[in-house]
Amino acid sequence: MRVFRSRGTKGWAVALSLATLLAAGALSLATRSPAGAAAPQVQPAGGYDLVASDGGVFTFGDAAYEGSLPALGVSVNNIRAMLPSFDYRGYGLLGYDGGAFAFGDYPFSGSAVQNGIGATDLVGVAITQQGGHGVGGLLVGADGGVFTIAGAQFEGSLPGFGIHVTNIVGIAATADNKGYWLAGSDGGIFSFGDAPFFGRPPAGSSPVVGIMATSDGRGLWVAEQNGSVFAYGDAPSFGGLPDFRVTVSNIVALVPTPSGKGYWLIGSDGGVFTFGDAPFHGSLGALRLAQPIVGAIAIP
16 A cells, blocks of 8 residues: 655646536646656556546546536536546536536436436446446435436335435446445445345444445445445455554545556545555645545546
8 A cells, every 4th residue: 555645736627628518407746856866757557537526626647637517617516426438538427416417428328307306315326337338327325215327227225125224325336237236334235136245344433435346246345434445255455544554534435446456545635545556646635625525536
């Protein structure tokens, strides 16, 4: 595990190159080397985008900036998740009320608001896969209600089984579009369809903040607010922040690398922590953001 905090940031772009915006419901780091010191090594290819609750987008490494909601004069403070387009030349943002925003070539395929669903508590989203291509999405509310868009397969929800909770924080999909997992902040894991149940984090640990599936849908990573990471199934473990005696309480997302051999942990202040083969391209940890970071995506 390598922990980095940047002293500068890559701009979040002055020039706006927005190919498409559909709203339903309405750094590189510059460093100086001391005399005689070796030149800095070139950063590995790839990058990542971070998104704030107001829809502000921050790009690092090779990640392309395709626009943001503040740059378009759109005023919201309810963004909850970010998803990449299938060729990584765009991204989608999901609002707490189900409103969806598409940038670049992200394929807009509907939203809870557009479909007449009066959602007010959406907390997570997952791409479903068919034949190796994302074809739809799964949205989940804090009560465990699941909404499907554009070909995603519905396999049940917590309210449908008479289970009453208000603490669901994320959803992850199996690779064949026939199952998914829900995660509660208390560590409860619920499986639907062909998603196998692997277990749950120990009771009484830090609140769970996110859940991510491996690319083959046979494993899970579960991340907690203090940076602890639990790996299940075929998901490899590279440790978490407490394993390295790093104390935080603001982790909001875990993002696997495209290879599945590492992951980034993202803090609400924009701090970025790398594990396994995850390269560091910069962070926002040295800034005082007006709105907290709520999600991130990786760019291969």
